[in-house]
Structure formats: structure tokens, C-alpha cells
Amino acid sequence: xxxxxxxxxxxxxxxxxxxxxxxxxxxxxxxxxxxxxxxxxxxxxxxxxxxxxxxxxxxxxxxxxxxxxxxxxxxxxxxxxxxxxxxxxxxxxxxxxxxxxxxxxxxxxxxxxxxxxxxxxxxxxxxxxxxxxxxxxxxxxxxxxxxxxxxxxxxxxxxxxxxxxxxxxxxxxxxxxxxxxxxxxxxxxxxxxxxxxxxxxxxxxxxxxxxxxxxxxxxxxxxxxxxxxxxxxxxxxxxxxxxxxxxxxxxxxxxxxxxxxxxxxxxxx
Numbered sequence: 001x002x003x004x005x006x007x008x009x010x011x012x013x014x015x016x017x018x019x020x021x022x023x024x025x026x027x028x029x030x031x032x033x034x035x036x037x038x039x040x041x042x043x044x045x046x047x048x049x050x051x052x053x054x055x056x057x058x059x060x061x062x063x064x065x066x067x068x069x070x071x072x073x074x075x076x077x078x079x080x081x082x083x084x085x086x087x088x089x090x091x092x093x094x095x096x097x098x099x100x101x102x103x104x105x106x107x108x109x110x111x112x113x114x115x116x117x118x119x120x121x122x123x124x125x126x127x128x129x130x131x132x133x134x135x136x137x138x139x140x141x142x143x144x145x146x147x148x149x150x151x152x153x154x155x156x157x158x159x160x161x162x163x164x165x166x167x168x169x170x171x172x173x174x175x176x177x178x179x180x181x182x183x184x185x186x187x188x189x190x191x192x193x194x195x196x197x198x199x200x201x202x203x204x205x206x207x208x209x210x211x212x213x214x215x216x217x218x219x220x221x222x223x224x225x226x227x228x229x230x231x232x233x234x235x236x237x238x239x240x241x242x243x244x245x246x247x248x249x250x251x252x253x254x255x256x257x258x259x260x261x262x263x264x265x266x267x268x269x
Contacts, residue, residue, distance in 0.1 A: 001027050004042070004054035004079070006071070008034040008064045008221055010186030012203040016058065016084075016107065023113050030054060035065045040074045047078065054079045056100075056119055060205075061085040064221055080122065082115050086205045105205045158212040162190075164198040173198060175215075179229040179247055181207050183222050193229070195247045217266050219243065219255045230267065 003020060007013050013032055020027050030052040033039040039059075046053045057079050059068045071077065080100045084107060100122055101115040161174050173192065181190045181204060188200045188207065200207070208218050218224050225245060232244035241255035241263065255263045 002030045002052060002055045003027050004030055004046075004057045005032045006034075006039050006057060006059040006063070006068055007032065007084070008060065008062075009183060009203045009205065011183070011188055011201075012060070012105075012205065014186075015203070019107065019109060019112060020058075023109060024116060028052075035063050036068065036070045036074070037065060039063075039068070039071050043071070043075050043077060055123075057081045059083055062221065080119060082119065086209055105203070105209070159210040162198075162200065164200065166198065171198075175211070179226050180245060180249075181216075181224040182249075191247055193247070213266075217259075217263060219253065219259060219263060221256075223253055225253070227267070233267070 001024070005013055005016060007016065017029050020029070031042050031046065031054070033042050043054075057077070059071075059081050061068050061083055062085060068083075082101045082103060084103045084105060086105045100119045103111055103115060159175055161172050162178075163170050163172050165171075173190075177192050177194070178190050179193045181188065181200070183189075183204055188202055188204060189197055190200060191197050202210070204218070204221070204224055208216075208224060211224065214227075216224050216226055225243070229245045229247075230243055231246050234242040234244070236242040236254060239257045239260060241260050243253045243255065245253055
């Protein structure tokens with residue numbers, strides 16, 4: 001089975017690739033893309049009948065340059081899709097396109113196995129995927145589905161500390177001491193208020209679900225910030241916001257246009 005991955009976090013790509021091969025060693029990861037644009041380009045170059053054309057696509061919804069639903073508006077997606085995301089509000093839209101299933105991050109092995117089984121059952125022996133219907137995937141009530149997804153993503157308790165490796169020892173770091181989490185060159189890291197830096201073996205999507213939303217906010221695909229680290233907020237191009245954080249960050253930290261309103265509410269507007 002040829003699988004195409006659409007995911008903008010390198011660490012998530014590596015984790016998902018390992019999990020897929022662990023579940024089914026015959027799977028071939030034939031390509032990856034991190035954005036709407038690169039996904040459209042790849043799919044246009046790998047249509048059915050061409051080498052490495054995908055049999056199945058695993059697709060994150062929030063990408064670097066938009067939402068993956070935009071891919072369906074810009075090209076014909078001929079392979080069935082399993083969506084992966086942390087956000088339950090996308091469930092209904094996911095099933096309106098060529099979707100076999102919908103997995104919440106962090107993806108568990110048994111849930112991925114069930115999705116692959118559902119894919120094989122839906123495709124059958126013909127290699128053609130049927131028009132996706134709620135009845136095909138065993139969903140009778142979309143409102144019940146969304147409610148179920150909400151319950152699944154509500155953490156029973158937020159993380160209070162992380163155990164991280166520092167030199168030759170393990171060090172516990174309290175969440176209250178963390179100023180922001182960020183991704184850099186495919187790795188996830190965090191900076192403390194005292195300006196110490198540590199790495200983590202979690203993607204930002206996974207971290208977002210672990211943290212108290214009253215204290216931490218995902219401002220873009222690269223940063224999750226703690227509320228007390230925000231020093232200044234400036235208007236920026238295209239309705240974005242530019243933040244000044246403490247400890248200082250070398251690069252510009254921008255609140256995406258889609259999240260600017262929620263960010264202002266989070267800050268107390």
C-alpha cells in the first residue's frame with residue numbers, strides 16, 4: 001500500500017511513519033508534504049497510474065499555509081483520506097470530502113489499526129473507494145460524533161511538569177516555569193522564564209492538548225506561549241499580530257490571522 005503523508009511537523013512525520021510501518025511493514029511511504037501548496041503540487045504529479053501514486057493519504061488539517069480542506073478545492077484528490085488533527089470542530093467537514101476516518105492526536109496504535117482496517121473494507125478488492133457516507137463508517141449522528149470527540153480530547157488533568165534530559169541526567173521542570181514551547185529544525189523545545197532551553201519528544205500538537213488552555217496558547221504552527229511571557233502586542237500585516245516575548249526570541253513571533261481574535265480574548269480583551 002502506498003501512503004502519502006500531509007503533516008507540517010517533522011517530528012510528527014517521523015512518529016507517524018514509524019507507527020504505520022509498525023502496524024503494517026508492507027506500507028510504503030511514497031511522499032510527504034507540509035503545506036497546502038506542496039500537497040497540491042505532489043498530488044498533481046502523482047495521479048493514478050503513475051509511479052508512487054498513493055493508495056491512501058493521511059492528512060493533518062492545520063498546515064503551515066492554511067487548512068488541508070483547501071487542497072480539495074485546488075486539485076482532485078483521488079485517493080481516500082484519513083484525517084489527523086487535534087481539533088474536533090473539523091469532524092463534519094472531514095466527512096464531507098473523500099474521508100475514510102478521522103483520528104485525534106496523539107494517534108494511538110489501535111486506532112490507526114482500526115482506520116486501516118476500515119480503509120481496506122471500504123476499498124474492498126476493486127481498489128476503488130466508494131463515495132464516503134456516514135453510514136459507511138458507522139456514524140449515524142454527526143452531533144454525537146462531535147460530542148464524542150470533544151470528550152476524547154478533554155484532558156483529565158493538565159501536565160504539571162516535564163521530565164527532560166539535561167547533559168547526563170534527568171531534570172524535572174515545572175510547567176509554570178516554562179515561557180514557551182516551539183519547533184526548530186524538526187524538533188520540539190521549550191524555553192524557561194530563566195532562559196534555559198530543553199528539548200522534548202512531543203510534537204506541538206501533542207503538547208497543545210497537554211497544557212492548560214487558560215495559561216498556554218498556540219499562536220501559530222511554531223509557538224505555544226505562556227500568558228505571562230507576552231510583553232507587547234503590535235498590529236502586523238494581513239491582520240496578524242506581532243508579539244514581544246520575555247525571554248526574547250530571535251525570530252518574529254506572529255499570531256496567525258485565523259487565531260488573532262481568539263488570542264485577544266485569551267489575553268483578556
